[in-house]
Amino acid sequence: MIRIARLPKTSLTGFRRADVRRVRQTNLRIAASHSVKACCRARFHSSVATTAVERDGFDQNGTQAEIQRLQHVRNVGIFAHVDAGKTTVTERMLALAGIVKHAGSVDDGNTVTDYLPAERERGITIQSAAISFEWGWHNNRSGDDFDANDNVTIALIDTPGHVDFSVEVNRSVAVLDGAVLVVDAVAGVQAQTETVWRAMTRPSLNNHATTEEVRDTSRRLSNQNDHAHEPLPCLALVNKMDKDGCHFGNAINSIKQKLPGANPIPTQIPIFQSSNKIPTSSLFSRNLVAVPVDDLSAETGQFVGVVDLVHMRAIVWPDHVGNVSNVEECVPQVLPLLKTGTRQPIDETCHITKAAMDARQEFIEAMAECDERIEEFYLNEQQPSNAELRAALRRATLAQKALPVMASAALRGRGVEPVLDAIADLLPSPLDRLPPALTLLDEGMAPTKSNATARTPGKRVTIGHPLHPTLLALVFKVVHMKGRGGSGDGRVVFARVYSGELRDRDTVQVISPPVLGEPAQKPRTERIGGMLELAGGTFGNLQEGVCKSGDVCALVNLKSVATGDTIMVAPRKQKKGKKVEPLFCLSGVASPKPVLTVRLEAESTEKQTRLSEVLTLLSIEDPSLVVEENDSVTLLSGLGELHIEVALDRIQRDKRLQAAIHLQLEPAWCHASPDSPCMILTDPAVTVSEEARSFLQVSEVATEEELVLKSVVFKALVEGCRGALKRGPLGPYSMANVRCHVVNVDAEEGLASLNAMPGALRAAAAHAISTLLTEHKSSCTILEPTMSVEVTLPNDMVGSVLSDLTGRRGTVGDVLVGEQEGYVLSKALLRGDVPLIEILGYATRLRSLTAGEGAFTAEYKGHSPASH
Template structure:
């Protein structure tokens, strides 16, 4: 029985398709579904007939907006595949997908090579430790060059790319590939969807042998068993080479590179073979680790390592690792929530155990038990009912009322909390209001549902104007959200002009700020005495905390708290309360009420009262003391900046450069590629509103641009000034 379960798990592949917008992700996905017999007609993006881009907005715009899950079978393996968006505004969809995947296929354009969003999704996959293989797509395009694409992968993404195929023919004469492991040719003809295997073309014989030799040497350098065989025999067998590439891919020591043309259905079967051969199964990745949920387990809370909400690190009781074992206690992570006509769908990655219809599960976010109504195998917008889901499955369930993206579902008798996907801070906001006051409640309900489905959307009420403000990752992100309200509910709304989300940071800190919180109004009082140092996060060497973005932006972002208290003058539970109070104060800075980032706070000393001190008192002291300290600091207003890559004809590049300079852009690179100029610049996000229309006007519709966030930089009008 145990061997049978292991065989089942080893035949599962959970992977995502990652790429820059327009690199061909969705077309690759469609051809995979067609090649595996899941669909019987090839869907086309330009015709609006794709399986995974099923939302009306996706078909209208011709881009992927929402991550879509599909399943198919290939060579006795179950492949659970998620087609992810390529536009930077929907990077959070990619983040949540990568959190639950075991592997990925990175798709690159054979003409453009590595593009800006390719780098962003690559770094996301690096953060999650997801092994990848690469597929260089569009080899039938004019200017396609596999070697140039591989070089750009090496120089811009820094893996060790190993091409295991050699193209047969170039551009519109591309007809197939040479498999360098088996030294066989695979060719496709128009109208024939199946590869024809044959001898390597004579004119490519020497080049294929040379590349095979380079591949063997590169693998032998990095794999001990391959090196031993290479030294003994002077060559590597196809079996040894394949096994070594499997090991090196799963440790991310090399990147296997394949090539083809998804649109013409060339190269898809070898890609599927590579997915099965090289990417890991659920058994090949480490067991997922989590926090032990003491509240659910009925153990209560204490100060011995438990968090304030009753969660503690693994190590005792029912906490710890969850192996990919159908017989282990159930544990799953919700990574997507979608409202459909048939009910509220919660997408799950099952990490361990088995779940059946009607089972009770513990939901960590709401801290309650819920019942599983139905279990569905998802095929984009179509679903098939399942009797059960086991470890390694990606499924959707119906019946959960409170689960959100990032919630853990687990067996009530073995509670655990898995790490949720990170949620980025929004950078663009718009005010939204209903056309009529009668629709106010409907709009509030619609916005709440949007935020539930997409955690990167934030809804708040402006304290000064009373307006409802919707914040997200970019103009397109907010446009899609508002259009979804209009289409799904028939609700007309007024939308204000986009505004960027500013931040405040410390340019010069203060030391030794003393704050005493004393309150006595009958009964038990409150007493807390703290002494704080506040400084910029970049000061004083390496930083920890929850900083994000410092490597890419011009300033450090994030927050770090330290304690330098000695002699137990402030107990540890009060130190944690001071930190919580400081984090509360980050919400509003002294310059304009913007969130504060890029700051380090050190609790230097403090004092307590034997009766009146409490965690509440010290949390209040931390909040009010930090606010007072910020008013004494020199503060700087920060604005979000993005890296823009503009591709235009050479004859109009001068006007484009001038326009970017007028938008406070800083040119960082300019190259000529295939008759087009590619300009890279760093530009404040506020200056990019309406840029797409302006660029099309300047280039007669021949220009295009992409942008990705790089962090925050001081706003020009915000020279270092003392706070009020």
């Protein structure tokens, strides 16, 4: 008789996968005489909401609703190397969530998060952009980790992938709770992928408090004005699976080899439509094949779906060619592979099911190495349920023991829905993160212990914990938007609220982090003038006017706030003898040191003043830009050539320039016939007078089309006019049959200023036309297509058909009744004009009116004024 002894739960963590498999095959558990010590780096323990509250003794009266809200909040960033598809993935997420009707394209320059002109012209992300939306949480059902709730709120930040804009990555990492790392399916892990991975995992950016096992490291870093942080739990998305040369397994191997500490575990295997004949399956009608991760076959076909190894289901998207912007045309088909309530396959002969079952077994083996509960199932030769696997994968992801890997082709609209579900299922909520590390400031504003924690009477959660009532927020980004901000320079402040809440019109205290070797700045008191919604580059006012703990918000009317500042509630007047409330500050956001410097010169003293103002605003927005000014020279330093180039482009675009345009709009009628109201549509014509041509210094005899090709300024003028005429004042309809004549052009500093910034002339032309059309809206008419219709029908039914055509807003011109040798023919002919929309489905109606004996033909005649 063999006596089976039980291994300690922690012993198997040091075994290799082959060792675990050997233990299972022998079905023996050998009591080790010594514990197996795994070579593990110091890790951070993720806190859990309910246990954290119970452990810290927090009063839970009235907090259940707040806990429920926080459990359904996700602050997530999209990171990757340049051109890996981050913005495309983001745009597809927004389309799926209903934020936009059609997914934009980086090539077309119409994405939500790339809103700067320089971003749309270059096709790259320059500034990180935040946007918030809700997503239906498909896998959140009763019996899971959370109470049943079908919505999760995702605050998403799209970050740049170019190394010159790494400061955007640093400050995004500082306030996020989780990340999605996008990897190119062909190139795998690239240089900037490794850079952002270091930013997410090294203990120097996120400013979070640490556990006991790394407190010594935190204390050492604090002496250098830096703090340790809890690394970001992460998902990996292998994108561009539709490209030639893509390979899911090779991309995963590159993650394993090039990203230190990563343990990539594929939660999906890709499905391709093969050109080869596949054995018939009752589940799939197309020639579909699932390619395992370790399959090195070069020929895969077209990527059409994935197999979800957690839920054992196939997700197959429609077979479309090219970019599919409308999500309604790209709804996937979800096919379960196993019988309900059992582990038996629906179709035992299905090759995709067989590949999925093998891959799921490897997935369970990988999870057994990083989760104790799955380890128990594995050693007992039991199959965990889907919910148990999903919960284990979440635990491993939060503890950074696993990096779930998924597949997608975002440009074709495939594979993004499971990523949104995985964000809800696997990435942390604010309650799963440790509070930020704080620097305590005494009354003399001298920094003391960096690991000091604040405790209020009766509450043992620290300041910065989402359930703590005291306000603590970090400013991680500042931008200047004309027409916004309310501070004169359009300053909009982005902040992450860790604890407490911010409200519109609140008076707050702004604390800048102390600089090593310099005295700390005195806190400033400011008042919030308003809050904006997170919506990429277009911001509307936040209706509720409140931002709660765990959320990211945009604040206006804060005149002195800069990146890295801490926001706390303004102190109340203290009674004599009462202790003053302590002040804390977060450690701020690290900025890389500049590597390239250029010299700037202004033509005049007035322009130098304006240049200094613009550089000041730019350095506030981007702390990695360093400006040095003296009496003789202005130096601008940045992280690279592209960084400096973009900054100079911003300077050119943001200069104030006034342009004046005098123009006339008049109709250009083109009737189909003299006695008909129908018109043949013509595109708007733009003409420029000799006086305007003289100011622009272009030929007075050349055509407008010739000058558009020769002069940048003339092109800006014409395109500004044509662009404004693409949308009329009566709705989203382009103008037609109109002539725009530019009488004269003027500029504040002459033609030289327009040559430096032709966009100003384009904007002035567009604004002039829009204003003119709005003021004369009553002179405009909506035109609709009109058809010339001929109807043949029995003579005795002419009256009923005439009445029907009149009801369809038709105009009948001729009613012909034929005669031959003294008797009337049985057929009559009607001719008239009817709007196109009114004859849709008319064939059925005509057959009904004429007992099937009537027929009609229709031909486009022109456009006529709509009468409704």
